[in-house]
Amino acid sequence: MKCQLSLPLLLPPLLLCLEPPSPDNATARAAPPPRHPLQPPYPYPYRFLLNEPHKCRGGPPFLVLLVASQPGDTAGRATIRQTWGNESSVPGVSILRLFLLGLHPVFGRELRGTLEEESRLHRDLLQQDFLDTYNNLTLKTLMGMEWVTRYCPEAAYVMKADSDVFLNLDYLVRRFLLPPKKNFITGYVYRNTGPIRHPAYKWYVPREVYPNNTYPPYCGGPGYVFSGDLATKIYMVAQKLPLINMEDSFVGICLHALGIGVTHSPMGVFNMYWLQYKKCRFSRLVMVHHYQPQDVLAIWPDFQQTKCPR
Numbered sequence: 001m002k003c004q005l006s007l008p009l010l011l012p013p014l015l016l017c018l019e020p021p022s023p024d025n026a027t028a029r030a031a032p033p034p035r036h037p038l039q040p041p042y043p044y045p046y047r048f049l050l051n052e053p054h055k056c057r058g059g060p061p062f063l064v065l066l067v068a069s070q071p072g073d074t075a076g077r078a079t080i081r082q083t084w085g086n087e088s089s090v091p092g093v094s095i096l097r098l099f100l101l102g103l104h105p106v107f108g109r110e111l112r113g114t115l116e117e118e119s120r121l122h123r124d125l126l127q128q129d130f131l132d133t134y135n136n137l138t139l140k141t142l143m144g145m146e147w148v149t150r151y152c153p154e155a156a157y158v159m160k161a162d163s164d165v166f167l168n169l170d171y172l173v174r175r176f177l178l179p180p181k182k183n184f185i186t187g188y189v190y191r192n193t194g195p196i197r198h199p200a201y202k203w204y205v206p207r208e209v210y211p212n213n214t215y216p217p218y219c220g221g222p223g224y225v226f227s228g229d230l231a232t233k234i235y236m237v238a239q240k241l242p243l244i245n246m247e248d249s250f251v252g253i254c255l256h257a258l259g260i261g262v263t264h265s266p267m268g269v270f271n272m273y274w275l276q277y278k279k280c281r282f283s284r285l286v287m288v289h290h291y292q293p294q295d296v297l298a299i300w301p302d303f304q305q306t307k308c309p310r
Contacts, residue, residue, distance in 0.1 A: 036208045038135055042243040046139065050119045050127040052098065053151050060154035061096040062180075063173065064228070066144035069099040069163050071111050071132055074118060076163050079293035081122065083300045084167035093173050096155070098147070099125050100140045102132030134202060137221070137247040145235035148228065155228035156180045162222045166291040166299075171284065172225060176265070180227070185255065186263040187224030187287075188270040191217045195246075203246065210244045217262045218252025220272050223287040233258055280308035 035041065067085060069077055077099055087095045104111050119125040126147055130139045141160055148158055157177055161167055176186065194214045195205035226234075234254045241257060244250050255262065265286070274290040275281070277299045282288065 036206060038204070038206065038245045039209045039243055040130065040136055040139055040245070042139065042142070043239045046128040046130055046143070048126065049103075049129055050101070050115060050125045051147075052123055052126065055096055055098075055123070056152035056155070059094075060152060060156070060228075061094040062156045063093065063095045063169070063177070063225075064148055064152055064155045064158045065095055065097045065169070066141075066148075066158060066160045067097065067099050067163055068137065068140055068160070069101055071101050071104040071115060071127070072107065073163065074114065076293040077118070077122075079297050080163060081124075083293070083296045084165075084169060090170045090173050095169065096152070097124050098144070100144050101125060101127040102130045102136055102140060103127070105131045105133060135245040138243055138245060138250050141247045141251065142235060142238055145231045145238070148231035149235045153228065153232055155231075157225055158228055158231050159223065159225040160221075161287070162289075164290060164292050165222050166282065166285075166288040166296050167223060168282065168286055172286045176286070177225070182227050182229050183260050184263060185219060185224060185226035185230060185260070186265045186270075187219030188222075188272050189217055189219055189262050189264050190215070190248075190252075195249075205244060205246055205249075209242075210246075210249075215246075215249045216252045216256035218248050218255070219262055220270065221248035222272065222289045223270060224248070224251075225286075230255075230260070233260070279303055283308045 065085060067077075067080060069080075080099075081097070085097050087097050089095065101115070115125060115127065126143060128139070128143050130136050132140070144158070144160060148155060157180070159169075159172070192214060194212075195210050196203045197206065198204060199206075234251060237254050237257050238250075241250075241253060244253070252262070269284075269286050271285055271288045275285075275288050279302055282299075282303060
């Protein structure tokens with residue numbers, strides 16, 4: 001039996017043992033292991049059903065904001081456009097907003113016309129033909145990386161955000177992104193965490209999908225920001241790595257393969273837990289998790305009015 005190192009970009013490496021060719025068929029090869037149901041096929045030629053390929057032709061934006069959204073959440077997207085996702089929310093800074101969608105697992109055909117009309121009206125929807133499920137969030141993020149790579153590679157920064165957050169783009173830009181950087185990514189940083197192996201949890205990752213006991217450092221999925229050059233680097237290295245169903249952890253795996261570290265942000269600036277709204281506290285935060293769009297809509301007028309001491 002011959003043994004060879006596999007997954008050389010992960011630490012520690014895995015040792016896979018392959019049966020030698022049978023004597024009567026010297027060209028026989030070991031069949032690849034079957035793909036686990038939690039491991040979506042990738043690389044795979046997913047098609048853009050909704051696309052905005054010309055958005056950056058007028059010049060690269062300072063920030064591309066990629067918002068993970070569910071296909072049926074028309075009201076949530078409308079609220080985000082009015083609040084933290086407004087492209088004019090940071091005076092003097094060019095922001096480009098795009099929502100990331102897959103196909104609704106049940107009502108994909110029924111939603112088609114509604115989404116096409118929304119796309120014609122707002123020109124901010126990206127959709128590919130994979131099912132929009134929790135375990136396919138990695139595909140959704142990689143769709144955003146693919147779009148930046150193909151159509152907007154000169155963007156200074158990219159931010160990936162979930163739809164259930166409060167986001168303070170003005171504080172993010174002025175406190176953390178000036179002057180522009182390269183090979184930069186920050187958010188709420190996780191270190192020395194590992195896969196959850198119990199199938200009862202939605203974060204379940206079996207050993208067949210990811211065999212190592214720990215993940216490389218990564219930024220929590222509700223919201224993280226990275227320099228534009230990293231979008232292409234992450235997208236390209238993702239073509240060579242086994243996909244896992246945890247989107248944020250997979251981005252960390254890609255960074256590890258690239259030899260690029262994550263940058264810590266000050267404690268609590270990217271907040272992964274719900275906080276009660278207080279204007280002057282929120283003015284010094286980039287993100288607060290577990291704020292649904294309707295919650296943000298309720299606090300946004302107050303957040304926009306009075307100024308807090310710097």
